[in-house]
Amino acid sequence: MAPNDQTLGNNELGAWRIFSLFMLLLQKGPLPSAEIYTAIYSDLSTDSALRTFSRDRAVLKQLGFAITEVKTGKEKSFYLSDSNFFDSSYDLSPEDANQLLVICSAVLTDTTFVYQEKLRNALSKIVGNFYSSDSGKPDSKKLSASSQSKVFPVLYESLSSKQLVNVTYTNSQDQIKQKRLGVLDFFVSQGLLYFVGQDFSSGTESASIKTFRIDRVLDAAILKDEHFSIPKAFNSNDYNLLDFQLGSQAGTLVAFVPKNILAAFEHFSQGQGDVELLSNGALWTVAYAHENTALSWILAHGLIPRFPESLLAKWKESLSEVANGR
Structure with missing residues (x-):
């Protein structure tokens, strides 16, 4: 079945047929075998249609889209399962999520990058959804994970817009502190995500630069119209510690x-x-x-x-x- 009555070679015809089969199952399903054969394999004999459909299913499976069959009465029907569209073996690990944020941080601070805001929003959704997934996590970790999904976009906004952020933070002694920070960079150490922040809590003149663990941030909010600038001598490598x-x-x-x-x-x-x-x-x-x-x-x-x-x-x-x- 050539598009627009064009003449195609065997390889092109096969590719077009497989694409047509995929699109048909993508839009509808489960589809009875008779409907599939009529729509895709009408120019073939019954035996040829069966063999060709079997080969086309194998190709789609290699591409990551397995076609599932079910018995509906006397006839078989076929459909693309939702599970085909995301292979769990490619799910984000904590290290993957952290590295994704760090790798993209340079682009997020580049004001010449026209898709800066869209990328930041996309990262917030991708990594935020990862951290906010409560499945398989003990109750003690669910609050922290949910909190991380909320604070990621806020911290990135501070990084990219150079606006101060008010942070509620639990330190290593389990003390809750309120801090006014300017986010300077992100880095990963031992599978945990950290950010480097300039601490303006005690005034701008004595603002010190410290490292903070993101999973200890309970809440964060941008302080509108309160801006900061990155110190000239700042080097993120000095804070990317072991x-x-x-x-x-x-x-x-x-x-x-x-x-x-x-x-x-x-x-x-x-x-x-x-x-x-x-x-x-x-x-x-x-x-x-x-x-x-x-x-x-x-x-x-x-x-x-x-x-x-x-x-x-x-x-x-x-x-x-x-x-x-x-």
Whole structure:
């Protein structure tokens, strides 16, 4: 069945037939086999129509659209199930959702990008719907997830419009604080989404730049006509910290990096700290906020701590427990 009576080659005719079958099932369904054969395969014999329809179904299945058959009386009917239109294996993971937001943040702050607002709205819906889905989540996490779906678009509006945002935030001590922030950037660490914000809560002259976890934001609202500007010396890489660095600095650690993992270390250390190359590896000096988290990070990545003594003692204890099977 060629469009507009055009003459098509075999490949073109096959493609057009498959497309016609897809569109027919997309608009109606379930459709009896007789109606499908009349509409799509009328120029073929009964046996040829059966074989061709079977091949066309296989092609559509390869494209991600399986045709389901049901028995309706003495005749079979066919339809495209709604489940065909989204493969759950491609569902967003928490890491995917966070990375999507971070990747797009540069475009969202580019005033020359004419679809800035539309992209921001689309991201709010895509990622917001992901975080607001309560299925399979314990009750303790549902409030946080719902809250995130509401605050994402507000924080992005602050980032793109350079307007201050009033944030209700729960800190690491579970204290609820009200803050006036200017959102400067977003980043991901250990699967969690953070944002960098300039804190104007105590006045603009002493505004400090801090990192905040998005899942700790309970509410956010744009403060109309209260604008801020990004500091000239601001560099987002200075705030894209490792998980054990997030928080108030508690000290500085020194760790030995074996030579055989130096290449990998350059990747997973994210450029944090200072590196002194040695003949057999390197010494890494970096600030930390949480000693136990730093220990877990060092153990996971195969580093050997040298300082502080408390961290070295915990590291030796951990290795002893592993050696003794505890």
